[in-house]
Amino acid sequence: MTKFSEYNFKGRKALVRVDFNVPLNEKLEITDDTRMRASVPTIKKILNDGGSVILMSHLGRPKDGPSDKYSLKHLVKHLAELLGGTTVLFANDCIGEQAFLTAGMLKPGEVLLLENLRFHKEEEKGDEGFAKKLSGLGDVYVNDAFGTAHRAHASTAVIAKFFSPERRMFGLLMEAEVKSAEKVLHSSARPFTAIIGGAKVSDKILIIQNLLEKVTDIIIGGGMAYTFLKAAGGHIGNSLCEVDRIGTANELIEKAAAKNVMIHLPSDSVIADKFDADANTSTAPSNNIPEGWMGLDIGANAIEQFTNVIHKSKIILWNGPMGVFEMEKFQHGTKAIAKAVAEATSKGAFSLVGGGDSVAAVNQFGYADKVSYVSTGGGAMLEYFEGMELPGIAAINQK
Numbered sequence: 001m002t003k004f005s006e007y008n009f010k011g012r013k014a015l016v017r018v019d020f021n022v023p024l025n026e027k028l029e030i031t032d033d034t035r036m037r038a039s040v041p042t043i044k045k046i047l048n049d050g051g052s053v054i055l056m057s058h059l060g061r062p063k064d065g066p067s068d069k070y071s072l073k074h075l076v077k078h079l080a081e082l083l084g085g086t087t088v089l090f091a092n093d094c095i096g097e098q099a100f101l102t103a104g105m106l107k108p109g110e111v112l113l114l115e116n117l118r119f120h121k122e123e124e125k126g127d128e129g130f131a132k133k134l135s136g137l138g139d140v141y142v143n144d145a146f147g148t149a150h151r152a153h154a155s156t157a158v159i160a161k162f163f164s165p166e167r168r169m170f171g172l173l174m175e176a177e178v179k180s181a182e183k184v185l186h187s188s189a190r191p192f193t194a195i196i197g198g199a200k201v202s203d204k205i206l207i208i209q210n211l212l213e214k215v216t217d218i219i220i221g222g223g224m225a226y227t228f229l230k231a232a233g234g235h236i237g238n239s240l241c242e243v244d245r246i247g248t249a250n251e252l253i254e255k256a257a258a259k260n261v262m263i264h265l266p267s268d269s270v271i272a273d274k275f276d277a278d279a280n281t282s283t284a285p286s287n288n289i290p291e292g293w294m295g296l297d298i299g300a301n302a303i304e305q306f307t308n309v310i311h312k313s314k315i316i317l318w319n320g321p322m323g324v325f326e327m328e329k330f331q332h333g334t335k336a337i338a339k340a341v342a343e344a345t346s347k348g349a350f351s352l353v354g355g356g357d358s359v360a361a362v363n364q365f366g367y368a369d370k371v372s373y374v375s376t377g378g379g380a381m382l383e384y385f386e387g388m389e390l391p392g393i394a395a396i397n398q399k
């Protein structure tokens, strides 16, 4: 495999798969450009070397071919600004004559953005013929789209086979994501604590199962904690509970005990009389919540309990909020955990935050630059820690 930073792109046309799947408002303006900014270093390195860049991405989930709402043309102006005034051309289709001719005429230092890949259904089907057509646009393939690395699509995985190993590589963002994920999974530093939260046990079973083989401690918060508390015989009132997962929760508890992994459940909860920002609130032991009330955040004792575990940890992986952090009354737990992770990091721990909502939380509460790494890939990061081989990574690494 070729290392991006060691490759000289002079005179090359680099075909770069990025994840520019940014949110647009009703006026088709970008409301959060994080994903675009994340790939700027990769694009700049190629341009600075004297190469040209052909960018391909998807945007949203278009169902029936091309539509204005999902057009990447809305990103051209902002992309040119992010690149400091570089010429950014646009092709109305990601394959076909216009794309091919424009790519062919691209001069060193110029960028061509291709129209949404998903306007062709062949993209998500991983169609070989479509991947081959795309591959003809550039002479080097760079995958910088960690957010879609768990998909075996034409542009993220299948395309790689049309480039020899020395002409395919990860971009800087992808390299950094993989490096930090590997650091977490392969470090021998202990204690290693996984903090898992969010709404549903069912979404997190595989990650917990896989992490039981690696970690010393698992902190479980958020809505999913109540299924575990119920499994352990607790009274959880009207809290979120997946009755059909109580058996699984019990199995995970038993497996953890057999492996000497400590599972930490919140000792107390902030409870509410309805699922509402204006609900009446109180606190109660998490295993003794009155009927008619529901746990919507971890309580003050649980914050202390979890903070103590986090402060002792050397490796920390965090996925999922501790409560309904979108509502002010129930964001205290998530905020306190973000603070504890930041404090542990400042004392030398390596911390990785991954998964949409925990990333949103560290950003919202101002801790993004106080943890070791914030992943851009929600689903991809989750699958990585579930122990899956990501097609986008495997395709570059294959012999």
Ligand code: AMP
Pocket: 197, 198, 199, 200, 203, 221, 222, 223, 224, 240, 295, 296, 297, 319, 320, 321, 322, 323, 324, 325, 326, 355, 357
């Ligand atoms: P996930 O996408 O599985 O990580 O879940 C994130 C969602 O879980 C957020 O929208 C939170 O509001 C929600 N959540 C966290 N804690 C609770 C809770 N105690 N009860 C209900 N929903 C929760």
